[in-house]
Amino acid sequence: MNSPKLNELDAWQAARLIAQRELRAVDLLHACLDRITERDDEVHAFAHLDRAHALVQANALDKGPVRGLLHGLPIGVKDLFDTIDFPTSYGSPVYGAHRPRADAASVALCREAGALVMGKTVTTEFAYFYPGATRNPHDLTRTPGGSSSGSAAAVADSMLPLALGTQTAGSVIRPAAYCGVVGYKPSSGRVPRAGIKSISEALDTPGGFGRCVRDVALLGAVLTGDARLSTSPDESAAPRIGLCRTPEWAYAEADTQRAWDTATAALTHVAPALADVALPDDVPDLVALQKEVMAFEMFRALSVERLHHRDQLSLQLQAQLDSGSVISGGTHAANLVRTERARHRIDTLFDQFDVLLAPSAAGEAPVGVDATGDPLFCRGWTLLGLPCVHLPFTRGSNGLPVGLQLVGRWGDDHRLLSSAQWIYDRLTQ
Numbered sequence: 001m002n003s004p005k006l007n008e009l010d011a012w013q014a015a016r017l018i019a020q021r022e023l024r025a026v027d028l029l030h031a032c033l034d035r036i037t038e039r040d041d042e043v044h045a046f047a048h049l050d051r052a053h054a055l056v057q058a059n060a061l062d063k064g065p066v067r068g069l070l071h072g073l074p075i076g077v078k079d080l081f082d083t084i085d086f087p088t089s090y091g092s093p094v095y096g097a098h099r100p101r102a103d104a105a106s107v108a109l110c111r112e113a114g115a116l117v118m119g120k121t122v123t124t125e126f127a128y129f130y131p132g133a134t135r136n137p138h139d140l141t142r143t144p145g146g147s148s149s150g151s152a153a154a155v156a157d158s159m160l161p162l163a164l165g166t167q168t169a170g171s172v173i174r175p176a177a178y179c180g181v182v183g184y185k186p187s188s189g190r191v192p193r194a195g196i197k198s199i200s201e202a203l204d205t206p207g208g209f210g211r212c213v214r215d216v217a218l219l220g221a222v223l224t225g226d227a228r229l230s231t232s233p234d235e236s237a238a239p240r241i242g243l244c245r246t247p248e249w250a251y252a253e254a255d256t257q258r259a260w261d262t263a264t265a266a267l268t269h270v271a272p273a274l275a276d277v278a279l280p281d282d283v284p285d286l287v288a289l290q291k292e293v294m295a296f297e298m299f300r301a302l303s304v305e306r307l308h309h310r311d312q313l314s315l316q317l318q319a320q321l322d323s324g325s326v327i328s329g330g331t332h333a334a335n336l337v338r339t340e341r342a343r344h345r346i347d348t349l350f351d352q353f354d355v356l357l358a359p360s361a362a363g364e365a366p367v368g369v370d371a372t373g374d375p376l377f378c379r380g381w382t383l384l385g386l387p388c389v390h391l392p393f394t395r396g397s398n399g400l401p402v403g404l405q406l407v408g409r410w411g412d413d414h415r416l417l418s419s420a421q422w423i424y425d426r427l428t429q
Contacts, residue, residue: 006031011073011161011215018072025072025116026058032074032118036159042140044133045154047079048086049119057116069218069230071114076121076154076163080147081107081206082195083117090197091123091132091147094309104195106164106206106223113222118160121150124372126302127166127199130314131372136178138400142365145175146372148209152179155209162219163209167382168200168294170361170375172207173405176390178365178373180401181209182424184216184417187410188385191223200297202336203290203382213389213421220413228414239419240273242353244407247279248287248376253363255396256404262394263357263404266427277353280345284338286380293339293383296332299324343384343410350409355419360405364396377405387413389420393427 006014006028017023033051040046054074061072082088082100089095103111111117122132127147134149136142137157144153148165152175155163165172167185176183185207198204206223210216214230221230243264245252252260267274279286299306299321305313306321313321349356359377366373381388387410392403406423408416 005158007035007158009161010212011210012212012218014161015069015071015073015218019066025061026055028072029054029058029074029116029118032160035157039137039157040159043135043137043153043157045076045121045150045157045159047089047120047122047132047150050086053085054116054118061114061116066114068113069222070110070162073115073162074118074160075110075115076119076151076160077107077117078148078151078163078165079120079123080127080166080197081164083107083120085117086120088120091125091127092305092312094305094312100195102195105192107195109222110164121154121163123147124149125314125317126197126305127168127171128298128317128320129372130316131369135369136365138180139365141369142367142400143178143369143372145178145365147171148175149372152176152181152183152209155179155181155211161210162215165207165209166196167205167207167378168203169290169382170378172209173360173378173388173390174373174375176209177360177392177401177403180392180403181211182213182216182392183207183209183390184220185382185388186220186224186413187387190411190413199301200294201301202293202297202339205382205385213391213417213424216389217417217421220417224413226414229417231414233418233421237418238270238272239354239422240352241267241271241423242275242277242349242356244277244279244356244358246358246377246380249359251362251376252359255363255402256359256361259394259402259404260359263427267423270426273353277349277356283342283345286342286383287376289335289338290379290383292327293332293335295320295324296327297324339383346384347409350412355416356407358405358407360390360403364398364400364402381407386410387416389416391420391424391427393424
């Protein structure tokens with residue numbers, strides 16, 4: 001069996017080799033840059049890339065001491081995060097010439113841990129639905145998902161091992177599903193949001209992408225400061241799994257239904273507990289509630305843009321802002337109360353289960369690049385602020401990636417990632 005190319009190494013493997021001085025950061029970087037040269041004219045994962053600057057960083061990392069968990073690893077940064085050494089345009093011509101004076105806190109944390117910021121990856125316009133230039137690396141005629149489109153596509157196409165993203169509706173889990181990588185959305189509030197263009201105070205959550213669970217656990221440990229996330233799971237601690245099809249199951253396509261059947265069959269005789277679970281009857285329509293919270297908060301968060309640059313906003317974004325304008329502050333306050341009550345009700349499910357298995361997306365990545373797909377199966381979990389991990393483990397009828405997501409109790413990110421590793425091992429063996 002041939003050894004993987006350097007750019008195809010999992011992040012945890014590359015990090016270990018670099019820490020042991022068995023691999024140079026500059027050699028890993030050259031392999032990634034070669035892949036970008038080969039593919040990015042078609043995939044369009046990057047909004048900004050500075051090869052010379054990346055090489056300077058890599059050489060400095062090779063000459064200095066090992067700085068942390070991400071030492072020498074090239075990472076992509078979604079163009080929603082401020083970066084001091086790259087333009088940050090938030091996917092909009094409004095900020096085409098914007099040069100931040102400081103890194104976003106999460107970017108600074110990655111640099112502190114030794115990461116090499118390779119470039120900025122494409123985002124949709126202000127992380128909403130109007131797509132950027134990125135294509136799905138598995139089929140260039142299909143969407144990579146959004147809004148963290150460039151990050152997911154770059155990791156999937158072996159241009160780099162790790163990338164940062166954000167989720168407000170389904171912007172980590174959905175592109176992870178469409179591109180066939182592991183996506184991790186931490187519990188709300190676990191990762192600092194300073195320096196990230198905000199569109200929703202209640203919903204925005206930084207996260208990231210890797211090619212395996214151990215990769216996103218490594219990234220998550222740096223972003224949250226919780227070393228437990230990167231600890232190897234205890235193989236004897238098999239998780240109790242709740243099978244939560246969600247109220248949106250009727251929209252699951254045949255490929256997702258087959259993935260569900262495959263997963264449940266593989267886990268039936270090995271999980272200590274595996275049972276269907278439904279959301280409590282008194283929980284409101286979480287999808288509708290998330291949409292309303294998001295619309296109200298986007299209208300206010302993007303006030304400067306809608307008041308002074310409306311002609312530079314897409315019609316799609318203008319319509320979203322208009323929908324938020326008719327929601328009152330009183331209604332929004334009531335919606336936040338309803339959200340908190342729902343969070344408490346759903347928290348009781350985790351007394352019985354360690355994680356919930358749920359759909360990530362309706363099916364394979366849709367054909368066409370003028371839309372980014374529907375975040376239907378992600379909206380509710382994002383509203384509740386729960387940690388989520390997408391696990392790619394099968395293919396659909398057109399040969400494209402399909403998988404499912406795991407959802408954990410708020411704050412139990414370490415248990416979620418440990419469970420994800422245990423489950424992923426059994427779904428991919």
